[in-house]
Amino acid sequence: MTEKPKKKAVLVALRNALEHNPAVVYKGVFIGETIDVIERHDWMCDVLDFDVDGVSLTKIIEILSGYPDLMLLWAEVHHAQLAKQVALLCREVSPDTRIFVFGRGSTFIPRFYSAHPFDYAHVSGDREAAISSVLTHLDGQRQRLAGVRASEVHDPALSGPGEWMEAAKWPYPRLSRLPLEKYSAFTELVHGTNYSKRIAVTVSKGCSWGCAYCGATEQEGASDRRRDVSSILDWIQSTELSCCESLVHLYASDLFADPIWIGQFCDMYRDREMSFGWRGVTTTKTLQDEQLILKAGHSGCKELAIGIEHISRQRNVSVKSSTDEIRSAVVACARAGISLKGLVMLGYPGQTEDDVLYIEELAAGWGMTIRYTGYTPLHRLRSKSNADLSLVELNRFDRRTYFDSEKSSMRSSFFYEKISKNGGYFYPPGGG
Ligand code: SF4
Numbered sequence: 001m002t003e004k005p006k007k008k009a010v011l012v013a014l015r016n017a018l019e020h021n022p023a024v025v026y027k028g029v030f031i032g033e034t035i036d037v038i039e040r041h042d043w044m045c046d047v048l049d050f051d052v053d054g055v056s057l058t059k060i061i062e063i064l065s066g067y068p069d070l071m072l073l074w075a076e077v078h079h080a081q082l083a084k085q086v087a088l089l090c091r092e093v094s095p096d097t098r099i100f101v102f103g104r105g106s107t108f109i110p111r112f113y114s115a116h117p118f119d120y121a122h123v124s125g126d127r128e129a130a131i132s133s134v135l136t137h138l139d140g141q142r143q144r145l146a147g148v149r150a151s152e153v154h155d156p157a158l159s160g161p162g163e164w165m166e167a168a169k170w171p172y173p174r175l176s177r178l179p180l181e182k183y184s185a186f187t188e189l190v191h192g193t194n195y196s197k198r199i200a201v202t203v204s205k206g207c208s209w210g211c212a213y214c215g216a217t218e219q220e221g222a223s224d225r226r227r228d229v230s231s232i233l234d235w236i237q238s239t240e241l242s243c244c245e246s247l248v249h250l251y252a253s254d255l256f257a258d259p260i261w262i263g264q265f266c267d268m269y270r271d272r273e274m275s276f277g278w279r280g281v282t283t284t285k286t287l288q289d290e291q292l293i294l295k296a297g298h299s300g301c302k303e304l305a306i307g308i309e310h311i312s313r314q315r316n317v318s319v320k321s322s323t324d325e326i327r328s329a330v331v332a333c334a335r336a337g338i339s340l341k342g343l344v345m346l347g348y349p350g351q352t353e354d355d356v357l358y359i360e361e362l363a364a365g366w367g368m369t370i371r372y373t374g375y376t377p378l379h380r381l382r383s384k385s386n387a388d389l390s391l392v393e394l395n396r397f398d399r400r401t402y403f404d405s406e407k408s409s410m411r412s413s414f415f416y417e418k419i420s421k422n423g424g425y426f427y428p429p430g431g432g
Pocket residue numbers: 207208209210211214215216217253254283307428429430431432
């Protein structure tokens with residue numbers, strides 16, 4: 001008896017030609033986890049990562065000429081035109097291929113990504129649940145699509161509410177299917193040879209802060225959900241990392257939001273005599289327990305980042321905390337041997353050049369390094385119709401370089417000088 005041929009998916013991670021994207025690990029976590037979802041459905045999956053695969057039009061046509069049943073586009077808002085170009089090409093080369101979009105793009109401009117030439121956009125609930133429901137649907141088992149908006153060519157009744165999955169059911173990245181050597185070479189090219197090699201794994205989803213410009217609360221929910229500590233350590237052990245060279249990025253919106261979990265992680269790390277280094281992004285408010293920070297430092301924690309966003313010289317208050325709280329986090333991390341980075345949004349509403357200089361003075365006094373991103377008002381795009389969006393230069397909405405010279409009192413030369421001097425890169429879900 002001949003076996004039924006497997007269905008084929010192609011997973012495409014986009015990047016604009018002019019984009020500076022040093023965060024392959026951040027993206028790698030989603031790519032690796034998505035491959036796992038697809039292969040668990042017994043589909044085949046090719047991956048095309050624009051950052052590392054040397055993409056050309058010929059390459060895309062070649063992949064589409066394999067007539068995949070589904071193309072999944074991992075897209076940001078600023079990829080909109082490129083995503084559309086790739087989707088239109090797909091319509092020509094392989095008209096029966098369905099096109100599904102996920103990532104920050106479909107969170108902030110769902111109308112754009114769920115209209116022709118796209119078929120489906122992930123808009124709510126966990127993306128794994130959404131992808132899984134689309135695969136099941138394409139396997140012929142008609143069901144509501146979980147948190148997916150279907151374009152008008154499909155039955156509107158297909159679109160169902162999003163689902164938040166139990167953490168035990170979240171996929172782990174299929175490292176064997178990721179181009180780790182290419183990532184490593186890319187990291188060396190972008191950051192130099194001394195930069196640590198990294199892998200990333202989702203340990204927690206959800207953020208209660210609900211910052212308007214950040215998609216984390218919509219994409220992951222407002223409450224913190226965490227994987228079981230032993231399951232994560234089992235997975236890390238199974239990767240056979242070269243511990244001396246590698247860092248594991250524990251992907252979370254607010255890593256220290258659950259102090260009991262952090263304590264358990266540290267205890268189990270030491271009980272198992274593990275030696276890998278780890279890092280993550282958290283908030284200043286949750287990074288105040290000196291004993292816990294010390295314990296983390298003694299249990300492999302090497303680097304943390306906190307979202308400062310903005311501090312006004314006049315008010316001496318950061319967006320999310322007092323400056324005293326930031327200072328106490330810096331002091332506690334220094335005692336624990338943890339390097340702490342402050343994530344700052346350049347061009348934050350009302351921010352002046354003098355505020356930025358003040359933030360730099362404070363950080364220098366505390367011994368903390370800073371990483372800038374542009375304050376990017378993605379949330380202002382949500383309510384726009386596709387007609388209105390067609391008047392917006394969406395390719396400017398790259399969070400690493402967005403600057404609005406009409407609204408900001410800052411000189412553009414000042415903005416770009418700061419952005420260009422950014423140090424090593426952290427990859428928070430939103431601003432951090
Ligand atoms: S910016 Fe940071 S704190 Fe705010 S919602 Fe996003 S992840 Fe949470």
